[in-house]
Amino acid sequence: MITLQRRADPSRLMGxxxxxxxxxxxxxAGLLLFAILGVPIGAAFYAFFIEPVSSLYGWAExxxxxxxxxxxxxxxxxxxxxxxxxxxxEGQLILGGIAGAAVALLFHENDGWYVLPLxxxxxxxxxxxxxxxxxLLKTRFNVNEILTSLMLTYVATLLLSxxxxxxxxxxxxxNFPESRMFHDAALxxxxxxxxxxxxxxMVALGVVLAGWVLxxxxxxxxxxxxxxxxxxxxxxxxxxxxKLIWTALMIGGGCAGLAGLFEVAGPIxxxxxxxxxxxxxxxxxxxxxxxxxxxxxxxxxxVMALSYLGGExxxxxxxxxxxxxxxxxxxxxxxLLATDVLINYRVVLK
Amino acid sequence: xxxxxxxxxxTIITAATPLVYAAIGELVVERSGVLNLGVEGMMLGGAVCxxxxxxxTGSATLAIVAGMLAxxxxxxxxxxxxxxxxxxxxxxxxxxxIFGIGLSALLGQSLxxxxxxGLPRLHVPxxxxxxxxxRLLFSHDALxxxxxxxxxxxxxFLNRTRAGLVLRAVGDSHDAAHALGxxxxxxxxMATLFGGACAGLGGAYxxxxxxxxxxxxxxxxxGWIALxxxxxxxxxxxxxxxxxxxxxxxxxxxxHGQALGxxxxxxxxxxxxxxxxxxxxxxxxxxxxxxxxxxxASIGQSFYPTT
Numbered sequence: 001m002i003t004l005q006r007r008a009d010p011s012r013l014m015g016x017x018x019x020x021x022x023x024x025x026x027x028x029a030g031l032l033l034f035a036i037l038g039v040p041i042g043a044a045f046y047a048f049f050i051e052p053v054s055s056l057y058g059w060a061e062x063x064x065x066x067x068x069x070x071x072x073x074x075x076x077x078x079x080x081x082x083x084x085x086x087x088x089x090e091g092q093l094i095l096g097g098i099a100g101a102a103v104a105l106l107f108h109e110n111d112g113w114y115v116l117p118l119x120x121x122x123x124x125x126x127x128x129x130x131x132x133x134x135x136l137l138k139t140r141f142n143v144n145e146i147l148t149s150l151m152l153t154y155v156a157t158l159l160l161s162x163x164x165x166x167x168x169x170x171x172x173x174x175n176f177p178e179s180r181m182f183h184d185a186a187l188x189x190x191x192x193x194x195x196x197x198x199x200x201x202m203v204a205l206g207v208v209l210a211g212w213v214l215x216x217x218x219x220x221x222x223x224x225x226x227x228x229x230x231x232x233x234x235x236x237x238x239x240x241x242x243k244l245i246w247t248a249l250m251i252g253g254g255c256a257g258l259a260g261l262f263e264v265a266g267p268i269x270x271x272x273x274x275x276x277x278x279x280x281x282x283x284x285x286x287x288x289x290x291x292x293x294x295x296x297x298x299x300x301x302x303v304m305a306l307s308y309l310g311g312e313x314x315x316x317x318x319x320x321x322x323x324x325x326x327x328x329x330x331x332x333x334x335x336l337l338a339t340d341v342l343i344n345y346r347v348v349l350k
Numbered sequence: 351x352x353x354x355x356x357x358x359x360x361t362i363i364t365a366a367t368p369l370v371y372a373a374i375g376e377l378v379v380e381r382s383g384v385l386n387l388g389v390e391g392m393m394l395g396g397a398v399c400x401x402x403x404x405x406x407t408g409s410a411t412l413a414i415v416a417g418m419l420a421x422x423x424x425x426x427x428x429x430x431x432x433x434x435x436x437x438x439x440x441x442x443x444x445x446x447x448i449f450g451i452g453l454s455a456l457l458g459q460s461l462x463x464x465x466x467x468g469l470p471r472l473h474v475p476x477x478x479x480x481x482x483x484x485r486l487l488f489s490h491d492a493l494x495x496x497x498x499x500x501x502x503x504x505x506x507f508l509n510r511t512r513a514g515l516v517l518r519a520v521g522d523s524h525d526a527a528h529a530l531g532x533x534x535x536x537x538x539x540m541a542t543l544f545g546g547a548c549a550g551l552g553g554a555y556x557x558x559x560x561x562x563x564x565x566x567x568x569x570x571x572x573g574w575i576a577l578x579x580x581x582x583x584x585x586x587x588x589x590x591x592x593x594x595x596x597x598x599x600x601x602x603x604x605x606h607g608q609a610l611g612x613x614x615x616x617x618x619x620x621x622x623x624x625x626x627x628x629x630x631x632x633x634x635x636x637x638x639x640x641x642x643x644x645x646x647a648s649i650g651q652s653f654y655p656t657t
Contacts, residue, residue, distance in 0.1 A: 142641070143632050143635040144581070147627070151578075321459045323456040326449075327452040327456055330451075333441075333444075337441055337442050
């Protein structure tokens with residue numbers, strides 16, 4: 001009989017090994033999945049992991065996909081550490097995109113240097129405003145933030161759909177549900193000629209650094225961690241629960257809004273009915289895979305970005321459904337949660 | 351009786367039934383002290399599997415069974431991770447939803463665009479011949495009757511049986527229940543599997559009756575609304591039925607809004623169920639004492655036997 005025995009202290013080694021172990025098992029499960037679907041394993045492996053990154057363009061695309069995942073992933077890690085379950089980052093991302101796009105469209109005949117900074121401010125504010133709703137309802141009325149932030153994601157999706165087919169539709173766009181293309185002053189600078197890699201990737205690195213400093217070097221970071229690990233100890237230490245909830249949600253909403261603005265001002269360049277392939281949800285997996293640690297999130301973001309790219313390549317070269325990516329991401333999170341048991345427990349044979 | 355009103359009421363019933371199933375299952379799960387946020391994923395799993403079976407065999411009964419089994423299978427993954435491997439219930443539930451959305455989309459690839467004639471209506475002999483009430487109450491498919499039966503059964507089980515008492519004890523204090531010799535983990539496994547079967551049934555109703563076809567991500571947040579309904583019902587089965595019908599009514603407003611001459615863009619009308627969910631959660635949750643008195647005390651906590 002196999003049983004679990006609680007360790008006296010969590011194993012640090014397993015903390016690092018568990019994500020790698022989970023990745024390995026996901027890989028095996030993925031190959032099994034391909035075998036079941038009747039896809040040649042070698043070709044699938046090549047399409048998912050080698051072809052996407054076999055060119056400079058591919059690496060740049062990896063950065064394009066990883067940037068939003070990392071920016072949101074870092075922010076969610078901070079919230080999850082404090083046991084604030086903001087799972088509506090996708091909605092906050094959409095609102096950031098909408099707010100930023102509104103500024104771009106408002107100034108569409110203006111080439112001033114200030115257009116892009118204003119868009120960034122609007123994007124962050126849009127995401128924060130959307131996250132402020134669950135924060136207010138949680139602190140004022142004790143409403144579970146999981147349900148409210150998620151419900152607001154559905155509302156945000158519908159809001160975007162309405163805006164691009166109504167008020168924000170391109171007046172010369174033959175009634176297609178999309179906004180005017182942004183003018184140059186409203187687009188993020190590209191940092192690699194001939195690719196779509198934009199300045200947002202640099203910002204993502206900055207967010208990692210800022211997240212690391214916040215969590216490990218500041219009193220606020222300490223308060224957030226204590227609140228997550230032992231809420232009552234946090235309360236006795238005088239850390240205000242309400243303030244921490246607000247902080248966690250504002251960081252999450254702000255970063256998600258920023259990521260949304262980067263999507264519309266970067267790779268997309270206009271407002272479309274859909275501006276994200278679920279980055280806000282995938283960032284939840286990124287946060288857990290990265291051990292709720294900014295540096296870990298950096299690597300986890302790259303891994304998950306590869307899963308998006310691999311899924312797209314496999315769709316083109318092997319005509320595999322895009323949904324395979326979702327299955328992979330779900331499996332990875334399952335295996336990660338399963339291997340996490342090794343951190344706090346020893347597996348014993350009796 | 352006005353024909354439009356009659357049709358409206360009949361649509362409300364079809365819109366409410368999947369919510370009743372998903373929510374009553376989750377209610378039992380939560381009363382045992384487990385919070386499974388994967389309802390949305392389990393509903394989609396149930397929806398796609400039952401539709402596939404209906405399409406390939408033509409048997410509605412087999413399709414319903416397949417939906418339940420699919421939901422149970424997904425719930426089993428959740429139960430194994432949270433109950434046997436002590437993983438976080440919140441994180442695992444989210445994983446289950448992400449996995450369910452992806453898996454159902456993958457399995458449903460070849461089913462998109464196929465229609466199904468729906469479940470046969472069971473006309474209760476004699477009673478269904480009655481004017482108005484006959485059509486309103488006695489001419490539905492088996493799953494509608496089942497949804498009422500299951501709420502009554504769960505209410506009876508939780509409040510009137512010894513097994514129900516055991517389940518509530520596990521949910522309120524797993525340590526005390528364990529000390530009394532109750533197998534906490536086993537009770538929670540069974541409750542979680544029951545919840546999975548119910549969510550699968552709810553999903554099956556969506557793809558077999560409500561649409562009836564398979565569309566990717568067709569549950570559109572109903573799994574989450576079901577979770578909110580459990581809070582709305584303050585964990586009492588009877589109130590849950592009321593809540594599901596309230597939501598059923600709101601979600602069909604968008605269908606009948608145009609007909610009633612309400613000239614609001616369809617996207618804004620479609621927001622109503624989600625906004626109502628938030629509003630309802632506020633109204634219920636602001637009464638902290640009421641939540642504390644009714645919520646299972648051990649909800650969301652892992653159980654590791656210390657002795």
